[in-house]
Amino acid sequence: MVPKIAEHPFLFTGCWELREMLGRSARDEQQLLDVIEEIPLDSLSYHTHSFFLRHKYIAGPYPNDFATWAAIQVRDRVLGEKLGILDPYDFENLEVLRTEIVNIIDEHLSQLQIIPRVIYGEPFHFMQSRIIEVPTGLEAQTLTEFRKILASVDASVVYYHNFEAILRLGRRKGDFALWIEEQLDLPDLAQKISRVDFYMTSLESIRHRIIKLCDKSLGKETHE
């Protein structure tokens, strides 16, 4: 079978995250809750979604900053676990995600006699993302080219075309799956890529999984 050549090539874009500090911090879980209710959505995105951009190669012990802080700095592992299992991709948008986080913390605090706070640890420092898009200038027209380029580019490309595309640009399947489905007519592969669990892992690990799926598909093509 002759590999399909895409009419519109896939343009690989990466990103650089500039980290802006809001100058606000929380020393206990009530303060955390209060500030989360007020922060800009870019800050919520920083502490949940772009957590992965800062853990390109090693997955953190908890998959977002709120869970990590509760578990490690406050030493409240119960809240850490409740926030840790939260998958931001289950939510339609950041505002809905904010509501859910607020509900989790609020409910947790309602069951406690005292407000857990940092004693030896660090306060929670609120930040926000300034994402700078960087087109790499690389483009692919076939799955072979796509796989080859994906294997060599900066890991932020994986973030941009999946996390950023889904979260801010509203492309729910992610750019990789969308292009493979629409341009290469490979709906099975597209579906498998869109089902890769982006949560609880690192960008390098996601890249590796997608490349493996491409390799499997390319192997099929070769033998068919």
Next chain:
Amino acid sequence: MSHLEDYREVVPKGTIDFLKRLAEQVKGRKILHINSTKLGGGVAEMLRSDVLLLQDIGIEAEWQIISGTEEFFNVTKSFHNALQGQDQHLSQQMFEAYLEVNRENARRLSFDAHYVVIHDPQPAALIESRLTQGKWVWRCHIDISRPQWKVWSFLKQFVVNYDATVFSLPRFAQRLPIPQFLIYPSIDPLSDKNRDLSTQEYAQILSRLNVPTDKPMLLQVSRFDRFKDPLGVIQSYRLVKKHHDVQLVLAGGGATDDPEGETVLSEIREAARDDPDIHILLLPPDANLEINALQRAATIVLQKSLREGFGLTVAEAMWKGKPVIGSSAGGIPVQLVYGVTGFTVNSVEGAAFRIHHLLDNPEVMTKIEEDGKEYVRQNFLITRNLGDWLALMNYLGRTS
């Protein structure tokens, strides 16, 4: 001099090509860095490499230093200590001396650039003389999380006139009406301080320093400064020495803007007394190869600072595959992910306990050495710093 391409082999894949694309977005713009010393200290070291790499990637980058009197540097040392939380008495005359030197420098320097980056408190008041349309950024490398209020209030009147500030850690952020960005400092893996050494080079340097290699070596590299707690390191060493026949090397440089070093050095010599296994090495500011060799010779590296801007000596040692035990000051915990890339401790006893633990468990040491080096590769190499500055230039350019 290293070129960007030289880093391709040591940085994560795709990084160099990505940085080149990022640089294209700010091509044709000029950035000017200004600080107070060309020698000694992490800032000067980092700036040297930063400027060369910016130039190499096609950005017009320049580095200038302010000149000052001995009185000025005594005042700014007091500023430095006060901003890091130490009680200091500062008179009106001292503030005036600070302003006068800044004004003199403003008359001498040209600020003709799209981005003017002022490093640390010494030249912060240069903003008073801002005439051009460029964006001014105050890059603060020190820990100002608990500043002495009088000095911070004085400095803040200048800081608020900048377009943005850059700090090394989130906890250093202040209540300011301007954007505050976070940029972790970085090390240059190809500099004399961090590059691979040949066996011959390594042996020659250690022999020249008269440091024996017959006993496991505990090492702390830092300026001879009370904030680095060299006396606490000696106490930890003495606790370990009861169980392990180790030696301790305290290697310190001085910086031209630090007049306090001599006094602290005398205190350390007195504390070490006649112990033949404590080696105190006063190194010149450019002793990069010597520090490199010492870090490679060390069994365990310590960074037991009480206050720290960031503590890049930690990343330097990790890059050489050494296990590091550090305090929780400044950026040390950012580099030492507890139990994964190193250990943070909170006391003399804690440092001694972890040294003991590692010496008794070489397999733990090996895992930490591997993970620590990889962690530095991803997060603390100069190419990441270059990217942050290019991104900041891009962002500030957009907000013009």
